[in-house]
Amino acid sequence: MKITVVYGQVHKKNTYKVTQLLLNHLECSKEDIIELNINDIPPCCGCTQCINKAEYLCPHYEQITSIITAIDDADVIVLASPNYCMGMTGQMKSFCDHMAYRWMSHRPVDMRSKIGVAISTTAGIGASKTTKQIAEQMIWWSIGRVYQIPFTVGAFSMENVKPKRMGKLNNKISKLAKTINRKVGRSKPCFKTKFYFGIMSMMHKGMPWNQIETDYWKEKGWIK
Numbered sequence: 381m382k383i384t385v386v387y388g389q390v391h392k393k394n395t396y397k398v399t400q401l402l403l404n405h406l407e408c409s410k411e412d413i414i415e416l417n418i419n420d421i422p423p424c425c426g427c428t429q430c431i432n433k434a435e436y437l438c439p440h441y442e443q444i445t446s447i448i449t450a451i452d453d454a455d456v457i458v459l460a461s462p463n464y465c466m467g468m469t470g471q472m473k474s475f476c477d478h479m480a481y482r483w484m485s486h487r488p489v490d491m492r493s494k495i496g497v498a499i500s501t502t503a504g505i506g507a508s509k510t511t512k513q514i515a516e517q518m519i520w521w522s523i524g525r526v527y528q529i530p531f532t533v534g535a536f537s538m539e540n541v542k543p544k545r546m547g548k549l550n551n552k553i554s555k556l557a558k559t560i561n562r563k564v565g566r567s568k569p570c571f572k573t574k575f576y577f578g579i580m581s582m583m584h585k586g587m588p589w590n591q592i593e594t595d596y597w598k599e600k601g602w603i604k
């Protein structure tokens with residue numbers, strides 16, 4: 381199994397540590413794991429060239445293309461971000477904005493057999509809100525199954541988490557890892573991905589608004 385992890389932060393604190401717990405439980409060698417951070421990616425400048433014409437016209441194409449290639453090569457994609465003000469970090473959102481052209485509403489690369497995992501930690505509240513936001517992005521990229529690991533640290537550092545709560549987190553993660561180990565390579569898309577894909581195929585067929593996208597969907601054989 382090939383895993384690509386994209387971190388919405390550079391430091392190796394709470395969110396990183398929770399992510400490592402998952403990686404330790406997944407059945408793959410260290411060489412099959414790529415861990416990337418996205419701090420150097422500038423914010424999307426809103427030129428819409430990627431959506432309206434071609435992704436390589438993005439002024440930040442060179443910075444994002446290696447990350448996107450790593451995502452395309454992976455069976456499991458992990459997006460991890462701490463909760464900052466009830467949402468993912470600005471860096472993670474910036475990266476997701478650069479993926480807009482690959483939403484199912486535009487030109488998705490077929491990820492329906494891939495597995496996604498959204499991870500977030502928070503001091504008090506907001507971890508689930510953040511994993512939901514991240515999971516929604518991955519669903520729109522067409523990832524077939526997206527799991528979420530939200531964790532409330534209840535402090536600023538994981539070291540202060542009581543052993544009993546750490547035990548519960550470990551159990552939850554090991555259970556999820558077992559599911560992923562079992563499903564990898566034969567994962568079927570969930571209802572939400574299938575539903576969005578179906579609606580988007582009707583949209584691209586019935587009310588095309590961008591010929592490039594309609595042509596793309598036809599070329600992929602998703603619409604006639």
Ligand SMILES: Cc1cc2nc3c(=O)[nH]c(=O)nc-3n(C[C@H](O)[C@H](O)[C@H](O)COP(=O)(O)O)c2cc1C
Nearest residue numbers: 393394395396462463464465466501502503504505
């Ligand atoms: C800019 C910023 C905003 C934050 N916003 C929240 C918040 O809205 N709610 C909360 O409970 N914790 C908040 N926190 C705390 C972090 O979510 C929490 O400490 C998290 O575990 C940090 O993960 P990390 O160690 O991977 O950076 C915030 C921290 C920072 C630096």
